[in-house]
């Protein structure tokens with residue numbers, strides 16, 4: 001799971017920031033060079049840079065900073081840096097005061113709490129870091145000044161918030177919600193309408209005011225509910241129901257709570273595509289290919305499971321999506337996204353190659369557990385998972401497809417077993433006479 | 434037989450499940466026995482070095498599982514075998530009845546050049562247990578009808594006759610290998626070899 005919600009993987013078409021919120025709290029991208037200008041190096045100690053400081057130290061540093069600002073030219077790099085540093089110092093001082101006044105505050109060394117469980121979230125205190133971009137608070141939508149403000153992030157769903165917002169969190173942990181529900185919303189944007197919602201935000205319960213010039217009422221395409229702009233940031237995500245029914249992978253606008261649910265479930269095999277929409281396999285070529293490869297991998301798995309060497313080498317665990325090998329029908333949303341992009345078929349091809357090399361070339365035991373077609377008695381070792389193989393559904397013997405055609409698909413082994421059985425019966429009958 | 438080349442003898446142990454195939458192999462290779470039954474999964478082989486007539490050879494002994502749920506696994510490893518060991522449990526008559534089908538299946542899958550002369554050895558295991566269901570005489574009769582297959586009565590539990598049985602298995606396997614090599618080289622030494630093979634079988638059989 002991604003630890004930093006601002007650093008989404010490119011392949012995960014989920015975007016998120018509380019852009020154009022009513023309060024105008026927008027992202028500040030810190031593209032300014034953060035390093036200390038050379039001319040100010042001698043002031044490093046007095047400016048309390050990157051070090052622990054008492055309130056007194058901070059007050060002194062603020063004063064020194066003000067002096068230096070006046071000493072430097074208006075448009076100089078030094079002055080720009082000093083202004084930014086002054087803001088940071090003031091925030092630090094404020095945070096420091098709050099910490100001292102609040103025994104629960106993590107900055108209060110006497111009893112700082114670094115782990116909290118609220119609404120199912122496992123919130124962990126984050127280190128104060130200088131980063132190029134700042135996370136947004138999932139509660140108040142404000143920027144988290146991660147350099148100076150104490151903040152927490154949920155280990156399970158990535159929910160981020162200020163220390164000061166923690167006590168009023170509304171949103172349940174997406175991980176808990178996803179586990180309880182266990183299935184995606186399978187209807188496409190199932191709207192009930194605003195009246196049915198009593199004109200309240202589906203998450204925080206704020207009144208949704210209709211007659212405003214600009215609309216801050218937003219619909220979530222995943223669950224069809226209406227939200228206020230603090231709970232719906234116009235983030236976008238691929239909607240499972242649209243993929244399943246329409247093979248439509250275009251991202252749509254979703255609420256933050258839906259976004260987090262879609263994020264934490266992206267890798268879980270929750271979609272039984274064979275049951276929900278079997279037609280897709282005949283209509284989408286890549287899906288058909290993935291299905292074929294999974295079938296092959298299932299047959300391969302039977303070999304790896306009983307091979308001592310394969311177990312010692314943890315071969316099966318080399319596959320980062322074990323459900324693709326363990327069963328045939330379940331897909332994660334990510335699987336479908338990667339099928340669409342073509343990444344999954346090539347990934348599966350790769351695993352088939354690695355595994356068949358073990359079975360057919362490297363491992364004497366696995367090779368020994370192959371089959372020899374008893375129709376043609378060819379030396380070539382046949383495996384039930386290859387395309388050219390015919391597997392007798394009754395006795396599980398394996399032959400060449402072409403050889404079986406010549407035998408009118410009558411299994412010679414079954415024939416032999418039946419004959420043996422009949423002659424045994426006869427001899428028993430003879431003994432009785 | 435003066436060649437000092439490395440010799441690998443491939444031996445396959447077959448028989449119904451629980452007759453003691455894994456136990457016999459463990460007793461022979463590791464001199465260990467466990468009363469606990471642990472179903473063999475898939476197949477695997479152990480190797481053991483043996484000295485026969487001043488020659489060191491490596492025996493590769495394949496143990497198998499007969500369980501239904503592994504039937505999708507094949508028996509390509511039968512190919513190139515030098516000797517096949519059939520095992521039954523002297524207290525379980527059904528395991529004796531299955532011997533014919535084990536032998537037939539082996540011959541079909543292994544497809545040796547001369548099926549009639551391929552060396553099998555029969556082991557009647559668990560002789561430490563009572564009551565017996567298959568007498569030594571009945572087993573020997575069956576062997577006689579099968580080209581005088583050598584027969585040993587063993588107990589994997591007590592280590593009884595295990596060493597002797599496997600030595601005979603090794604000798605038969607080696608004879609088989611030399612014979613096929615000689616056939617290739619057109620060295621007409623086979624009559625002598627077949628004789629030693631037969632005397633091995635007759636001489637070392639059980640003493641009941």
Ligand SMILES: Nc1nc2c(ncn2[C@@H]2O[C@H](COP(=O)(O)OP(=O)(O)O)[C@@H](O)[C@H]2O)c(=O)[nH]1
Nearest residue numbers: 450451452453454455456468470559588589590
């Ligand atoms: N009393 C006795 N028990 C044996 C003997 N050989 C094997 N067993 C037991 O029979 C069971 C099956 O043995 P195992 O070697 O796993 O049989 P396999 O399925 O043919 O490999 C185990 O509980 C063994 O302890 C034997 O010679 N005497």
Ligand SMILES: [Mg+2]
Nearest residue numbers: 454455472473
């Ligand atoms: Mg076994």
Ligand SMILES: [Zn+2]
Nearest residue numbers: 137140162165
């Ligand atoms: Zn906040």
Ligand SMILES: [Zn+2]
Nearest residue numbers: 121154157173
């Ligand atoms: Zn959470």
Ligand SMILES: [Zn+2]
Nearest residue numbers: 201204228231
């Ligand atoms: Zn809201």
Ligand SMILES: [Zn+2]
Nearest residue numbers: 307310363366
């Ligand atoms: Zn293997």
Ligand SMILES: [Zn+2]
Nearest residue numbers: 373376400403
């Ligand atoms: Zn064939």
Ligand SMILES: [Zn+2]
Nearest residue numbers: 392395411414
């Ligand atoms: Zn069949």
